[in-house]
Amino acid sequence: MMVGYGDDPHAAGGPARHIPVLLAEVLEALSPGAGEVIVDGTFGAGGYTKAILASGASVVAIDRDPDAIAAGRVLEQQSGGKLRLVQAPFSTLDEHVESADGVVLDIGISSMQIDQAERGFSFRADGPLDMRMAQAGLSAADVVNSFKVGDLARIFGFLGEERHAGRIARMIENRREKHPFERTLDLADAIETHIGRAPKDKIHPATRVFQALRIFVNDELGELAKALFAAERVLKPGGRLAVVTFHS
Ligand SMILES: C[S@@+](CC[C@H](N)C(=O)[O-])C[C@H]1O[C@@H](n2cnc3c(N)ncnc32)[C@H](O)[C@@H]1O
Structure with a gap:
């Protein structure tokens, strides 16, 4: 190599x-x-x-x-x-x-x-x-904090194959009104807290949402x-x- x-x-x-x-x-x-x-x-x-x-x-x-x-x-x-x-x-x-x-x-x-x-x-x-x-254009924070809940669910479902896409999108909509998402760990922790993590899960519960946001933003x-x-x-x-x- x-x-x-x-x-x-x-x-x-x-x-x-x-x-x-x-x-x-x-x-x-x-x-x-x-x-x-x-x-x-x-x-x-x-x-x-x-x-x-x-x-x-x-x-x-x-x-x-x-x-x-x-x-x-x-x-x-x-x-x-x-x-x-x-x-x-x-x-x-x-x-x-x-x-x-x-x-x-x-x-x-x-x-x-x-x-x-x-x-x-x-x-x-x-x-x-x-x-x-x-390093220009719409950021992941812009998407998470401003897109309609249905659009977020479609992004997470289609680009991340996230089976909890709707639940995660609704959690984001409720939370961002009081406290917008600005940091990666904040979003990852909020997703983990909301949908939980079974001991058998090999990947972090936020992995698919992060993949979807990256594919969408770019x-x-x-x-x-x-x-x-x-x-x-x-x-x-x-x-x-x-x-x-x-x-x-
Ligand atoms: C996997 S790395 C490439 C590594 C490269 N083959 C090497 O040997 O170092 C992907 C690179 O492509 C760039 N990239 C990804 N999608 C792009 C796009 N649509 N247009 C231009 N650059 C892109 C990324 O910014 C990143 O620097």
């Missing part, structure tokens, strides 16, 4: 610890070569991008997270013009490159994003209820659908598309 670059603690976003998954499989599927152009739609800590650059191909690397792009600037400068970084959603990849030999998307969030409590993706440590990869399903069409528009005949996704 290859550890992401960015062990420089002064890099934006702090030390990068993301270990790229399925790197060998991605390289085999993309089969990048000298003179080719590959779009890495999920730059993250640059693990895929670095390996693709090592093959001699050029890379247009996209990430919607300004911290990921800022931390990648050193690599861009060192690349001798072979790497171009773009801060954007990957659904717009066809606005940043005319044609490509390969496109790779490594869907989800990076370990840097999960591990930084202030990004608000996790309830392992307390942080603001944020969850925005792009429009992850819409992004993927649009990106697949965008990839089709830029890929040359014989071009390769690799999509990596993990859901437990």
Whole structure:
């Protein structure tokens, strides 16, 4: 396995610890070569991008997270013009490159994003209820504190497959009037208190709600659908598309 670059603690976003998954499989599927152009739609800590650059191909690397792009600037400068970084959603990849030999998307969030409590993706440590990869737009707190109870229930049920979606949505509606939800641990504790936790439960009772909020806040399903069409528009005949996704 290859550890992401960015062990420089002064890099934006702090030390990068993301270990790229399925790197060998991605390289085999993309089969990048000298003179080719590959779009890495999920730059993250640059693990895929670095390996693709090592093959001699050029890379247009996209990430919607300004911290990921800022931390990648050193690599861009060192690349001798072979790497171009773009801060954007990957659904717009066809606005940043005319044609490509390969496109790779490594869907989800990076370990840097999960591990930084202030990004608000996790309830392992307390942080603001944020969850925005792009650090702009509607936050998870905005959704939880302002959406109608029926909409919250649909988000938790559809995007989190949460069987207590309605109960949790009603609890949120009652509680937020007196005391809006602003912190990850506050929401996680309120869900646990409300629906309880059986000893046999393997996951925390708030896990599915957090997954649903993250997918909703970042429009992850819409992004993927649009990106697949965008990839089709830029890929040359014989071009390769690799999509990596993990859901437990
Ligand atoms: C799993 S990490 C990618 C790790 C990367 N393959 C590596 O080797 O370091 C996912 C990254 O994609 C970014 N991302 C996720 N969805 C995105 C989207 N729709 N548009 C742009 N970037 C996105 C996240 O901000 C995160 O930095």
